[in-house]
Amino acid sequence: MLHCPKCGLLSFEFDGQKIYRCTHCDYEFFFNAATAVGALIIKNNQLLAAVRAHNPGQGQLDLPGGFVDPDESLEEALKRELQEELSITPSVMRYYASGSNRYIYNTIEYTTCDAFFICEVEHFGNMKANDDISEYRWIPLQEINLQAFAFNSVQRVIEKLINQYS
């Protein structure tokens, strides 16, 4: 973004953190952190991990979840993502922790704030990977390699979970 949306001049400058400001007309645009959600689903001491189908982090592990759409709550977004990615419906979603990330998409670096929920799922019968994930894996908690996960916030929340469970 180089052109000011108000006056149209090539005078739009980024402060390097979150504000674009026009040096000509003082118009400001705030580039705030995007909200995302992730699910921690544990069964028999195994964590449900997703394999990312697309970049960033294609082929690396992630937690099921994704970005919150406009007008959605965190819970609505997580329910929708679990349905889209795995065709499962959580019966319980309990907020656990959050973390920040930097996420590059189409050469733009976005900052995100990711909220993680411990989810209980009663029926895994129809579970299948689609949408943003290419497959899913159950990984025993004691065998988890944090470096195999694409994002910092996800690595940190899983680390917290492992420390709490062991």
Ligand SMILES: [Zn+2]
């Ligand atoms: Zn301007």
